[in-house]
Amino acid sequence: MTSDENMAADEVAPEPVQPEAPRLELRDPLPPVVDTEAALEDTCARIMAGTGPIALDAERASGYRYSQRAYLIQVRREGSGTHLIDPIAFDSLVPLDTAFDGNEWILHAATQDLMCLAEVGLYPEKLFDTELAGRLLNLPRVGLAALVEHYLGLSLAKEFSAADWSTRPLPEPWLVYAALDVEVLIELRDLIDADLIAAGKREWAAEEFESLLLFQGPPERKEPWRRTSGLHKARGRRALGIVREIWQARDRIAADRDTTPGRILPDASILELATTPPQDLNALKGMRIMRNRGPRRFMSEWFDAIERGLTLDEHELPTTNQRIDGPPPPRAWADKNPEAAERLARGREIVTELAETHDLPTENLISPQLVRNLAWEPPAEVSVDTVADALRDQGAREWQIGLVAGPLADAFSS
Known part of the structure; x- marks a missing residue:
């Protein structure tokens, strides 16, 4: 074999480049945001005039707000088009629930949205969860973008999924993104449903969807403060007690201000305060973690929480083992x-x-x-x-x- 042949044999054929799927685009002009009673009444009438199941989605501001409330609700129905509804503008959306009139809802990952929809008066009587259906079909990826590409050969951008949807007014690119989330949900539902039937899993899916109608959210944790990241660094019951007191103080502040707790005081700062508690308020003020404006605004609350943790009676201190329901690990x-x-x-x-x-x-x-x-x-x-x-x-x-x-x-x- 010649040297040229040796070189050719050693060369690895490059992987073929997969052509990028065409982007999903809106078929209709972007609708205006529904934020008045008159606009809501018109939206309800148009939805009632439509046919077939109703595609829904909701956008929250989980990384920015304490609450899990919906800050935008997207609705689409055949013959009705897409509607973008601002739930913050209304006391409730019961008129919209009435307009749905018991028709099937199509949601993707329903457990993420059912609670915030119920908060504004929207309750499904029948539903189809495209993510859960994808799991029952054992598809390798069941995110909405993955399902859209798998079934429709289209790419769906998700660049604004972690945006602060409590922003007002909402930027137009965000609204386009939100509208696209329901643009093909009806077609997707029908294709997935056909696969469920072919796989003999449609009755299984029906039972799963029926159970979702009773979903009341994840079970409440008895000791939610134990989810503090890096908790293992808090050695001993006293340090755990200080973590608990600071965590609970932070949670009260975050709930009052409707701000995600990590923006008030990061978990790492809670651990630092618990493992090296300052002796007085001046020492707390001098700590590096108090240089930022966010934590510094609540200096007295942190110091009071540390004081409570340091003075707890022995029987009031948390155990070093997390209390769990059911069997041990x-x-x-x-x-x-x-x-x-x-x-x-x-x-x-x-x-x-x-x-x-x-x-x-x-x-x-x-x-x-x-x-x-x-x-x-x-x-x-x-x-x-x-x-x-x-x-x-x-x-x-x-x-x-x-x-x-x-x-x-x-x-x-x-």
Whole structure:
């Protein structure tokens, strides 16, 4: 082989460049923002005159505001067009809920929007969640942009997803972005629905969507302050007590000002104050973390919180172990309850096999927490019926119970 041939053999053929999908564009002119009673009345009339399901989306300001309220609601329906509604301009949007008249809602990642929509008087009677449907189809990516590209061959920009939607007036590029989020949601729903039917999963999806109608938000944490980033740096109960007092003070301030807590005082600053508490107010003022205007505005609140943490009685201090509901972390099972550890290992193996058989993500086949709960404390008499009842009591859907109850009962009783 010649040197030229050797060089050619060593060369790696470049990866073919995939052509970029064309961008999704608005088919109609950008509608004006609905922010008056007259405009809302006209919007309701147009929606009622439309046909078919109703595509909805909501924009929040999670990284900027304490509340999870909606700052823009997008609605689209065939024969009605797209509507951009400013919920801040109205006491409630019950007239809009009436205009929906029990028709199916189409949402993407419904659990993110249902609570803020309910806050303004919007409650679904039927819904279709495109993200959840994508999970049931075991698609590799289920974000809205990924689904739009997969099914429609179009790219959907998401550059304003983390914008401060409480801004007024909202910039036009943001409004275009928001309108595009519902532009093809109806077409997307129909294509995904056809795949669900072809995969024999439509009834499963119907049960999942039905359960979303009862969604009341994530369960409230008993000790939310323990989510402080870097909490492991707080050594001992006294330091944890100071973290808790500062966290709670910050949370009250953030709620009063409707500002995300991290903008009031970062978690890292809470940890620094708790691990090296200043001896007096002057020492607090001299700390590097108090140089910024945000934390400095609430100097007395931080010092009072530190004082409370330093003077708590021993019985008032938090434990060094996080209080949790249900069984302990699985890593501790082998020592604390070896039989439960064996049941969990068998249960996980069964769930993995079933998920592969039915082409599902394991977490959508059955919640991992339910498997842990059942493995830790199985029914006194393990059978298909008792396992099914235990899963049902914890919120499993009937289609899930039908697939996993028997195999789990066999695994746990062996």
